[in-house]
Amino acid sequence: MSDVVEEIKTDLEKALEHSLQKARDCGLIKFNQAPEITVEVPREKDHGDFATNLAMLLAKPARMAPRRAAEILVQNFSAGDWVERVEIAGPGFINFYLKQGWVYLALPRVVSRGAQYGSVDIGKGRKVQVEFVSANPTGLLHMGNARGAALGDSIASILAFAGYDVTREFYINDAGNQIENFAASLEARYLQQAGKEVSVPEEGYHGEDIIATCASFWEKHGDSYLSATEKERQEALVAFALEEKLASIKKVLEGFGVVYDVWFSEQSLHDAGAVQNTLEFLRKKGHVYEHDDALWFRATDFGVDKDEVLIRSNGLPTYFASDIAYHLNKLQRGFSWIINIWGADHHGHVARMKAAVEALGYDPAFLEVVIMQLVRLYKGGEIVRMSKRSGQFVTLEDLIEEVGRDAARYFFIMRGADSHLDFDLDLARSESNENPVYYIQYAHARICSIMRQLVEQGGQMPGAESVDYNLLVEEYELALARKLADFPGEVASAAAGLAPQRIARYLHELAGLFHSFYNSHRVIVPEKDISAARLVLVEATRITLKNGLGLIGIKAPERM
């Protein structure tokens, strides 16, 4: 247990429970059912270190004025080691004021847990899968994919740190309609390469990357596929292009700090007969029907407003059909929490997919879809228009090139998934005080600099257990230590809410407290004892900053 805040909360809750029981036994207070006892950290510092609203919750069942209930509770309250005084305030809050040193309980724990500080076990090893990006392997990664990558990867890291058994997965849409389209586009470019007058289909892929792909195909195979059948030619082109595209996507994502555990091919589901088997299963369960030569899923049975086509009248299964097979596959692999990160343009798909999960005989709550709102790119104060048709858009690769991996990742996760993101390229690129990423990294670099200074002066890091923390009495020292103690709780909240932006905000606040401290006090001072205590304080800060930055995939530089 490294969460000092949680420990004290629990202790206080237990003490309150005893107090309540005692008061009831003495007949001072009467009620049928005890309200839930919770201790919270008040927003206002003046309201103590911890507080409870128990007396107010008690007012109704005990038929008693809340302040009176509070008085009884306080009179029967036996304080633990750290409680200095208890006060009743406002409408009936009970505020607990702790002895100053309690915040320093966290420091030796941070140091001893090191890279593990902040990890919690709310997951208890539960198997969770996070599927994200899953971009069409027919093109380049765009800003939407980039946001999905940053969000999905950070969520996965946070869940892993919170005790879940996490699998990161990329679903490769290498089957269906868009592959037909892809094939036709590739073929057109190939034939153009051979000097023929062919145009890329209207609905095809017009990007320049396709031309480049065809050029490398031409280099390898020359005109040997001119005489082949259309089918052979297209298959060869598609196989070649998919391999090249996937390798490139993988490489770019790795450059963005995103590494997957599983790359799952949609085509493999068709090859294994999984799509057919899934449809057969649904048919047996009576969830499908035929209409207008197509096969439909009766989503309306599960409260969805429209049914959905599984097999088109031309005999080809829809994307939805293979997606159901894919989700069945996920469930069969033992994931009891499946998180999909989807763009807002797919939100209509959510209810249907949940209905499908239910139709398959699983709890639809197993499936959680994080819908992220779209990204608008700004440059020079104006929106940068992205258009697939013209092949003109900013790719993830361009973005990393232009603003750097760390700034890009920070900007994508500093807002909640459900808020529309205006990505200001100029701001992200600026290496100035306008850029919050550097603010956090700078705090880390500054601490590293202190450590270098320490070594240069022949000093060394004191043992965290041997330090007298009571020497840390300055306001900034207390605030910093208090903030460090919050980290495990922040990780738990971020995991529960799938909210990496909480980590970003936390780190920004932590860095801010450090900078304030740094500007008012020196760490390495002639008084050895104070120096030792401060060294542990900043070392604990460094560890926490590094761990937190790791969760959102941002580097913690030692120098800047």
Added chain:
RNA sequence: GUCCCAGUAGCUCAGCUGGAUAGAGCAACGGACUUCUAAUCCGUAGGCCGGGGGUUCGAAUCCCUCCUGGGACGCCA
């Protein structure tokens, strides 16, 4: 028309599983480098939390309704 997301300081947004006096960054203004990194700090100013109703001891937070902006509503994915 139906559904989803958003509406909080001049700008971009936190806070939204209900708590006490609503926060941060940027922008504005005034200060701080002979010191372990000034990519920093200190201070000032800035608000009918879109409008209206309701639930509650208590609402930015929950419910209803209206307004505004974005998105989705295909035998595309």
